[in-house]
Amino acid sequence: MTLNNIKPGSECFIKKLTSSGRLGQRLVDMGVYPGLRLKVIRNAPLEDPMEIELDGHYLTLRHEEAKFVEVQE
């Protein structure tokens, strides 16, 4: 299950980051890493990008980026 499939309002936690390149590094740099709980807040008016909350701060990322975050509910 990857992050882009999680519906707004649901919580999950991060199992693995499957991007080994620049995107993966960026995700980690911004505080997205395995073991964390996060909540999907909403999708944008045009469906993409999505907004998530983790550790008290809010991030937004495109669905094509969220595909590289493996999660578990």
Place this chain on the structure above:
Amino acid sequence: MQKKNLAICLLLFSFLLTTAAIAHTTLCSCYDNGDGTITCEGGFSDGSSAAGVEIRVVNKNKKVIIKGKMSEDSEFTFDKPKGSYQVELDAGPGHLVEVDGKNIFE
């Protein structure tokens, strides 16, 4: 024309075109000629002439009583209307200047 000449020409052409259309605050000043006519002179803030630009005179009900275009001298002369009136120099959206008749004197 060779390709290189064309490129230079095109560059010069674009260069010259880009050099002016930069600030078009529309300007309009009017005065009473004392003989029953009013003359309005118009222009733009970069020194361009307003020749051909539409100019209107409206009464206090906003009805258009006189309509015309600025002459090649960028001027427009019309008969002074009775009652209160307003002159509108309209060079398009965002480029409208209004002059109240009561501010026009000899």
Place this chain on the structure above:
Amino acid sequence: MIKKKKILVALAGQPNCGKSTVFNALTGASQHVANYPGVTVEKMTGSYRDHGRKIEVVDLPGTYSLTSYSLEERVSRDFLIQENSSVVINVVDASNLKRNLYLTFQLLEMEMPLVLDLNMMDVAERRNIHIDVKELSKQLGIPVIPTAIKTGRGKKKLIKAVTAASGFGLHSGLHLEQPFKLILVDYGPMEPFLERIQVKLSKEIELDKNYPLRWLSVKLMEGDSEAQNLISKNCPEPDEILKFVEKQRDTFEAKYDEAPDRYVAFRRYQRAETIIKSCVRTTTASSTTLSDKADKLICNRYLGPLILIGIIYLLYYLSIVQGYNITNYTWPILAKIRSLTESILPNPGFIEEPLIRSLSLWFVDSINALLNYIPIFFILFALIAILEDSGYMPRMAFILDRLFQRFGLHGQSTLAMVLGGIYLGGCAVPGVMATKAIPDERSRLATILIIPLLNCLAKVPLYVLLINIYFSEHKGVAMFFIATISLLIALPAAKILTLTLLRNKETAPFIMELPPYHIPTIQGVLGRAVERVWLFIKKIITIVAVIAVLIFVLLQFPGLNLERQAHYTKEKEQEISKFYNRITETQYAEQLRGENLMALILYWDKYKNARMMATNQKLVKKLKEKFEKENPLFFKIVQPKKDKDAKKTNKAFRKLFKARKKILRELRKEKIDNSFLGRLGRDMEPFTKWAGFNWRINVSLLSAFAAKESSVATLGVLYQQEEEGENLEKRMKKGEADFTSLHALALMLFMVLYPPCIATTIMVKLQTGSFKWMFFSMIYPITLGLIAASLIFTGGKALGLNGLQAMAAFYALALLTTIATGFINNKEII
């Protein structure tokens, strides 16, 4: 021991931690903006004094990390490693400590004196987050100063800590162990690997001398490309070392099933978590913050876009509409400067104009035109600063990213494009300026390149003239066409550029933070607005001044030959004798002989200009008194009242004055035709004829813009011999028998697309840092404009369409192209 070295302090921190507020608080008005050498990243420097010593502060770009992936990170890193900062202040968001510590650990690894500024304490306290500062300091091994810099809290302590850390501690008053203790992140199982690498590096003299080896080892283990470059540059046998490192990395990954760079990152967070557990206490469960509540509306599916439109409209209204109102007050000042210039220049003759006079007036006009924009820009820049500081920008990107991304642009392109003019007219100069915020290089360039295609407000009068003549019955439709077609061309253009020219540019992940909303400070907003206006003046107006002179030369020379000059002199003499004939019977005929005639002309001109600027009855009265005193005779003619002779003279004189104007106009036109500009117009004809532009139109286009003659008037004169009394429209319609609405449409479309102004071009150079892109941004819109105009004209003619039908056809074409290109997929970024 007081050292006499200069103290250099670097401010480092993640975005949204209040770093710039700290910078402002420390440096106040002494700020200076430049660029880091060779790149378009802004370098903010400033200074302050403490105990008589001057301390220089550099505000590094806000970055989440210090990898080699982005330009900002590389710039920050290079600065930290290469410049000898005495102290680094790491500004940290107290309410977001864990993520911020991730950067702190990396800074510690660089082994420079570090002071942690635990900022935004007020926000943390509001959220019931309590931090044990002493314990935090102990665990990190560096001084920790809690601040809420916005209110000034903690500023003094911070300055003290900085002074102490830089080794000047005379009155440190802080109870610390030694300035700082080096406590670094323990990478556990990776430590042996790091040690092996570090041992190998310690044998390299150049490295050992200049770089912290532990940091370098970690970076190499992470596979950092810049670190690899350092090895290549500083070691006699780099390949051997790099291979060794590679082996370490492979072994580690094989053994622990984790990529080394990810492992390093996770370890840092683990350490951060440990520290948080012992130092941070949250007393109540986190509830939704105010920002989150606001976002429920602002990012809402239906309300969000509406609010966005509302804000954009407000931006437009306040800056352009109100800004224009303010220019009504500032313009008279500029006009006064012009008349002052006029008064000190040598007077013109009947048809002659001294070169110095025409050059100076031309120069003043060009500069005034730009200066007139300053009130509008000031308001605009202030509003943009408010948008930026409030935190709304990422929300803007959030709402529109999907649409923009399809065309190779970015959600953050929204503001830039709005400023450039979508539907309502905008201005490309602030539009291009606003592209600075776009983090992705490829979409940033794409945005910069299409902004010149958008609706430039200053061009409006040009096509309104044509619409009124050729589309007078369908004004609304035509205006709608013009207002929306630019977007329908810009979007596909962006996509095509992204797929071709910009294909290999650096892209960046989209993921962004949505920071809590802030109320912007007046000081911050005004400061930024002033700074940007100043940049406009310094960088743009200065260059335009130089170019204005160049254009002048292009227009003046070679000028008229002797034969033509004689022609105009003859016309002048004819008009003058006509005048004298008309007034022979009056008492004034004698008094206006010889030089007096020209003197009267100048007097009349001066009076008229002054009269135009007098705005109320009192001023008019004063003006009249002044002029009457100056020359009672002339004044009598200007204001004849009941004197019959004077009235007759007045009438005849007006005719003369008008005739003079006409001669001057024709003279100017012919001069332009003969000039280099005119020649260029002719040379371009083979290409422009497909767009329906013959050489006359080319020249009139060039002279309309470069020479500032109104396009309609120019076209008018070029067409026919003037027939007395016939108006412009009729002449135009007669002159070019088939100058139809199709011609007009082609011309209008060309006007919409060609690059707006030299100021924009300069701005493009500033934002891209390259002349290559600057020239490209000038040439390709012209080409595009010519192609579009040609399509309309030649295509329309071939299909037998009139202007309106061609408009509809072209619109449909543009719409289809936009939709089609929107479906092509971009290159994947992983």
